[in-house]
Amino acid sequence: MNRRVVITGMGAMTPLGNSVQETWRGLLEGRSGIGPITVFDASNFPTKIAGEVRNGDFQKWEKKGPAFDRLGRNSLFALEAAQEAARDAGLDGKIKPERLGIYFGAGDGGFDFPQYALIMADAIEENQPVDAKKYYSNSLKQLDPKSLMEQEPFQVINHLSSVFGVLGPVSNCLTACAASSQAIGEAAEIIRRGEADVMISGGSHSMIHPLGLAGFNLLTALSTRNEEPQKASRPFDKNRDGFVLSEGAGVVILEELEHAKKRGAKIYAELAGYGGSADAFRLTDPHPDGRGAIKAMKLALNHAGLDASSIDYINAHGTSTELNDAIETHSVKQVFGPRAKKVPMSSIKSMLGHMIAAAGAVEVIASILTIREGMIPATINYETPDEACDMDYVPNKARQAKVNTVLSNSFGFGGQNIALIIKKYG
Amino acid sequence: MKRRVVITGLGAITALGEGSEAFWKAAVEGRSGIGFLDMAFASGQWKIPAALVRDFLPEKFVPQRKALKVMARDIQLAVAGATLAFNDSGLREKPFDHERFGVIVGSGVLNHELDELGYSVQHSLDENGKLDLQRFGDSGLSALFPLWLLKYLPNMSACHISVLLDLQGMNNTITTGASAGFQAVGEAMRIIQRGDADLMLSGGAESKVNAVGLSQYKVLGGMTEFSHSSTNDDYRPFDQSARGFVVGEGAGFLVLEELEHAKKRGARIYAELAGFGSSSMNGRQVAMQAALADAGVRASDLQYLQASGIGLKEEDRSEAQAIFDVFNGSGKNLSVSASKSVTGFTGFSSGPLDLILSTEALCRQTIPPVLNFIKAEKDWGFQIVKGQPMQKKLRYAMTNASGFSGQAVSAVTKVYEG
Numbered sequence: 001m002n003r004r005v006v007i008t009g010m011g012a013m014t015p016l017g018n019s020v021q022e023t024w025r026g027l028l029e030g031r032s033g034i035g036p037i038t039v040f041d042a043s044n045f046p047t048k049i050a051g052e053v054r055n056g057d058f059q060k061w062e063k064k065g066p067a068f069d070r071l072g073r074n075s076l077f078a079l080e081a082a083q084e085a086a087r088d089a090g091l092d093g094k095i096k097p098e099r100l101g102i103y104f105g106a107g108d109g110g111f112d113f114p115q116y117a118l119i120m121a122d123a124i125e126e127n128q129p130v131d132a133k134k135y136y137s138n139s140l141k142q143l144d145p146k147s148l149m150e151q152e153p154f155q156v157i158n159h160l161s162s163v164f165g166v167l168g169p170v171s172n173c174l175t176a177c178a179a180s181s182q183a184i185g186e187a188a189e190i191i192r193r194g195e196a197d198v199m200i201s202g203g204s205h206s207m208i209h210p211l212g213l214a215g216f217n218l219l220t221a222l223s224t225r226n227e228e229p230q231k232a233s234r235p236f237d238k239n240r241d242g243f244v245l246s247e248g249a250g251v252v253i254l255e256e257l258e259h260a261k262k263r264g265a266k267i268y269a270e271l272a273g274y275g276g277s278a279d280a281f282r283l284t285d286p287h288p289d290g291r292g293a294i295k296a297m298k299l300a301l302n303h304a305g306l307d308a309s310s311i312d313y314i315n316a317h318g319t320s321t322e323l324n325d326a327i328e329t330h331s332v333k334q335v336f337g338p339r340a341k342k343v344p345m346s347s348i349k350s351m352l353g354h355m356i357a358a359a360g361a362v363e364v365i366a367s368i369l370t371i372r373e374g375m376i377p378a379t380i381n382y383e384t385p386d387e388a389c390d391m392d393y394v395p396n397k398a399r400q401a402k403v404n405t406v407l408s409n410s411f412g413f414g415g416q417n418i419a420l421i422i423k424k425y426g
Numbered sequence: 427m428k429r430r431v432v433i434t435g436l437g438a439i440t441a442l443g444e445g446s447e448a449f450w451k452a453a454v455e456g457r458s459g460i461g462f463l464d465m466a467f468a469s470g471q472w473k474i475p476a477a478l479v480r481d482f483l484p485e486k487f488v489p490q491r492k493a494l495k496v497m498a499r500d501i502q503l504a505v506a507g508a509t510l511a512f513n514d515s516g517l518r519e520k521p522f523d524h525e526r527f528g529v530i531v532g533s534g535v536l537n538h539e540l541d542e543l544g545y546s547v548q549h550s551l552d553e554n555g556k557l558d559l560q561r562f563g564d565s566g567l568s569a570l571f572p573l574w575l576l577k578y579l580p581n582m583s584a585c586h587i588s589v590l591l592d593l594q595g596m597n598n599t600i601t602t603g604a605s606a607g608f609q610a611v612g613e614a615m616r617i618i619q620r621g622d623a624d625l626m627l628s629g630g631a632e633s634k635v636n637a638v639g640l641s642q643y644k645v646l647g648g649m650t651e652f653s654h655s656s657t658n659d660d661y662r663p664f665d666q667s668a669r670g671f672v673v674g675e676g677a678g679f680l681v682l683e684e685l686e687h688a689k690k691r692g693a694r695i696y697a698e699l700a701g702f703g704s705s706s707m708n709g710r711q712v713a714m715q716a717a718l719a720d721a722g723v724r725a726s727d728l729q730y731l732q733a734s735g736i737g738l739k740e741e742d743r744s745e746a747q748a749i750f751d752v753f754n755g756s757g758k759n760l761s762v763s764a765s766k767s768v769t770g771f772t773g774f775s776s777g778p779l780d781l782i783l784s785t786e787a788l789c790r791q792t793i794p795p796v797l798n799f800i801k802a803e804k805d806w807g808f809q810i811v812k813g814q815p816m817q818k819k820l821r822y823a824m825t826n827a828s829g830f831s832g833q834a835v836s837a838v839t840k841v842y843e844g
Contacts, residue, residue: 044563098712106601108535108580117557120540120547125468130540132465132637133472139641148642149831151535153580153601158831161706169716170706170833171609174533174601175581182598186613189620195716210559214567215575276622278529278588278597283496283576292594295525299622414585416597 005188006425008265009089009253010365011081013204014352015051015246019084023352023362024369027377028398032230032351034244039208047222049229050208051246051353053077067162072109072150075159077249077358078204082160089253089265091198093165101168101196103187105179106156107205107357110212112147119143156204168196174357177317178412179203180250181360181420185274187254197259202361204249216245219284221321233354234381235318235347236325236389243319246353250361252368269368272405272423273306275299279415285323290331292417297335297407300419306405308336311343311421313376313401315367315408316393318347319354326388328409333391344401346379346394360410360418367406367422376401431615432842434693435681436782437511437629439503440769441477441674445510449779450786453768453794454815460661460672460770463635475650475660476635477674477770479503488590496573497586498536499675500774504583504631505590507677507775512591512627515681520691528595528623529587530614532606532630532774533580537638546570587627595623603707603832604736606630607678608777608825612702612835614682624687629679632773643673648738648830662798663735663764664742664810671737674770678778680785697785700822701838710748713834714824718752721838723822726756728838730793730818731808732784732825735764736771741829746806757808761816763787767797777827777835784823788841791820 012019015033016026026033033051042048058076061068071079086092091100119142123135149155157172169190175182180203187201207216216222223242225232233244260267277299279292286293301308317328333340348366355362370376375398382395404424411417438445441459442452452459463476484502487509488494494502508529512518550566552558576582581599588597596617600610607630614626634643643649650660650670661672688695701723703716718725734745753760765783766772772779787793793816802810821841828834 041559042563044560045567046563102706108601114557114559116543117547117550120544121551121555121557123540124544124548126548128468130544130637131467131469132540133467134469135540135637136472136474136641136644139637140644143641143645145646148645152603152831153534154603154606154832157602157833158707161708166706167709167712169704170602170709171613171704172601173598175584175597175599176579186598189616193616193620210562214562214570218567218570218572218574219576276596276598277525278585278594280524280588280592280594282589283582283585295594412581414579414581415588416581416585 003192003194004257005191005254005271006257006260007252007268007271007368008255008260009085011084011251012362012365013053013077013081014248014362015053016352018056020365027348027351027366028375030378030380030397032380034229034232034353036229037208040210042213045213046217046224047213048226049232049244051244052208053248056080070146070150073206074106074109074204075150075156078106078156079159081249081251082200085251085253086164095198097165097167099168099197100166101190102157102160102166102170102200103183103190104157104172104201105183105203105357106153106172107174108153109150109155110206110209111151113210160200164200175416176412176414177356177359178410178416178418179357181410181418182276184252184361184364185418185420188271188274191254191256197256199254201254202251203358205355205357206247207356208245208247231381233320233350235320235350235379236393237382238384238386240320243321244353246355248355249358250365252361252364267425269371270423270425273300273304273421275303275419277417281415283414286327290327292415293328293331293411294334296417296419300421304421309339310405311407312403313370313406314343314345315363315406316345316347317409317411318349320349329389329391341391344376344392344394346377348377350380363408364420364422367408370406371403371424374400374402429619429621430685431618431682431699432685432688433680433696433699433785434683434688435511435515437507437514437679438779438782439479439507440676441479446782446786453765453783456795456797458768458797474640475672477672478635479675496576498577499633500536500631501583501586503633503677504531505586507629507631507679508587508627511679511681516693524592525594526623527593527625528597528617529584529593530598530600530610530626530628531584532600532610533583534601534606534774536578536580537634537636538578540637542571583631604773604830605777605827605832605835607774608827608835609704609833611680611778611781612704612837615699615702618682618684624684626682627679628682629778630774631677632775633675634673634773635675640673659798661737661767663737663766663796664802665799666801666803668737668739668742671766671771674772676769676772676775676779678775678782680778695842697788698840698842699837700840704833704835707831707833710745710828710834711751713836714752717836717838723838725753728760728822728824729820730823731760731762732780732823733762733764734826734828735766736829737766745828749808750806760808761793761811761818762808763793763811764796781825781837784825785839788820788823788839792817
């Protein structure tokens with residue numbers, strides 16, 4: 001017998017708000033969550049803007065005990081969003097620990113660069129190689145184990161498993177910009193196999209720290225439209241100049257359908273399809289023909305037992321980089337044929353920026369709400385059409401539409417392609 | 427019909443050399459790869475015990491110089507380990523469906539090279555020697571290698587492997603700490619079982635034998651203190667005098683294949699991967715029980731367990747207790763081994779390396795001893811193999827990975843019987 005997987009809870013921390021409702025309202029209003037970077041002095045970086053999470057109520061976590069007193073933004077976002085999702089789903093410790101699992105797409109926690117530089121500076125004589133021995137002994141004096149652990153991408157699942165008392169399967173994947181979509185796809189597979197009945201899934205990430213920003217700036221991947229932060233993320237627009245870094249978390253509670261029905265849970269939607277592939281082409285550029293992206297979308301459709309004609313809306317990866325947006329458009333057209341131009345496809349990254357590992361999970365949440373509320377969020381900042389991007393991107397204004405089935409794309413830096421299909425339940 | 431998964435390729439790189447054969451031989455002969463990292467600096471000689479992969483030639487596996495330049499040492503090791511496993515499987519000479527062959531790698535934060543970032547930091551200090559982010563944003567940035575981020579992103583190992591071997595199937599990177607590489611193997615198995623691939627390359631690689639990695643392990647606690655100049659017997663998993671681990675580096679990769687696919691191409695089948703289980707960091711028992719149930723095997727059917735045995739007293743005790751509880755008095759026939767005193771603690775690669783070793787053990791019907799183990803702090807109700815390798819009729823092996831804040835993972839392998 002086929003075990004079906006539904007979504008019974010959602011939580012979000014985003015640059016548009018610290019809950020699912022606030023984020024969704026911002027998305028429908030077409031607001032941008034992008035502004036000048038405030039978490040560190042970025043005034044001399046090529047890029048000085050990002051989408052930051054603001055006013056989080058984080059103090060309660062620190063009071064939870066010694067294991068929680070040095071939490072990084074990664075962990076805080078994840079805990080907040082997971083708590084919202086677990087409450088929303090009414091989990092309340094009612095699930096058997098062995099039947100409750102976690103599959104997360106948490107990114108690496110921030111690297112404390114100023115402290116690192118201090119340790120480093122003391123181990124360098126001008127124009128000499130770094131004195132490793134001195135670096136080592138300086139580190140032992142200055143590094144704090146808990147802060148160090150917060151850098152690790154597995155620390156989030158350790159916190160989550162202890163807060164929610166999880167003893168079922170636990171994993172975390174980090175496939176760059178595709179991570180949390182892949183996590184949701186794999187979490188659903190764990191339920192389908194029968195290894196768990198309920199999974200906490202999603203992702204959290206913040207790369208808004210000096211080395212994160214530096215790394216992306218050096219790759220010239222980021223927008224430098226510093227004077228107009230709210231217009232910087234402009235997927236599919238001809239004048240797009242790179243993505244905008246942002247941060248946050250998105251969490252969904254996945255549950256086996258009969259299990260959800262039995263406990264009278266509210267069912268948001270069904271997770272009907274999951275497909276994944278690798279470009280196996282280059283580290284920085286997507287395959288020019290969209291080979292992997294096409295494959296992932298076809299696999300997801302096949303997995304859901306659906307034809308492309310049954311998709312009502314595409315939640316795009318839509319990063320606002322030159323290559324991604326053109327190749328994603330091309331790939332969708334290969335999968336959808338002549339009908340492609342009639343299918344609305346929007347990118348909420350135009351408002352949220354790119355939450356990297358957490359992006360896909362928030363996009364799944366937006367897809368679910370699109371189905372439930374019959375409103376498609378817009379691609380804002382769409383001003384000048386690009387001949388390479390000639391689909392219906394739901395420009396600038398949210399649109400009312402009956403949507404039963406959504407395809408959500410996520411493509412990771414390095415060539416991992418993930419497609420998910422979310423379907424109306426009932 | 428259930429799709430069965432078999433192991434058809436092994437690839438190991440350890441301080442003992444290249445290939446799973448070199449690792450196996452050292453393990454049964456009781457040889458350790460642990461030596462000293464010994465370097466001279468202005469502040470004096472820096473000498474620290476470690477299991478280094480000496481004579482590693484990454485250009486043997488990656489002929490393109492440009493590609494090598496964007497790979498941290500962990501990634502170079504991963505590519506090398508994966509290539510060895512791929513070659514071992516005989517697939518290099520055979521046509522296969524590239525869309526049905528995927529990659530999953532266990533990874534995590536990769537340490538940058540000191541001088542690379544050091545040069546940038548030098549350009550970013552103010553008059554008082556403190557980091558000035560305004561200077562960093564300007565001259566510090568231009569002092570960095572432009573592709574710096576790519577060199578250290580955790581998912582790049584899996585990407586490089588997919589590009590070099592043209593593997594277009596499912597691609598994932600697991601970051602669950604010390605057990606990440608083993609978790610990767612388990613998830614690869616699931617992908618074949620559910621029909622999303624016929625072949626998967628999976629495993630992990632880690633290199634923390636450098637100033638950044640060693641200092642972090644030291645701060646986190648767990649690295650052994652050395653009382654004397656000899657390094658050979660200070661790392662002693664499960665021993666009553668266990669004092670911590672020695673950091674090693676390495677790569678362990680396996681080719682997993684759907685049974686019928688393997689038979690059809692006449693592949694060499696090392697063993698069947700029959701069961702897998704994972705849980706949170708406190709779930710060692712749950713993971714072992716899940717793996718047994720998945721394989722349809724009772725604890726009393728097991729003759730051999732390759733333990734995680736990290737060599738930290740608390741961790742070893744908790745693993746031993748979990749084994750004791752799972753076996754519930756039926757452990758008399760169980761022989762337990764651990765390999766980390768041979769290879770050092772190799773982080774993300776440690777689980778796959780242990781699985782490679784236990785697979786060799788099944789093939790050879792021989793269990794390697796726990797190097798340096800003399801006496802346990804109490805009778806755990808099972809036997810810890812010591813001194814000499816043990817010849818034993820083996821049908822199943824269980825392999826564990828856990829500890830050091832990693833998730834608990836267990837797998838059951840089985841002699842392939844057709």
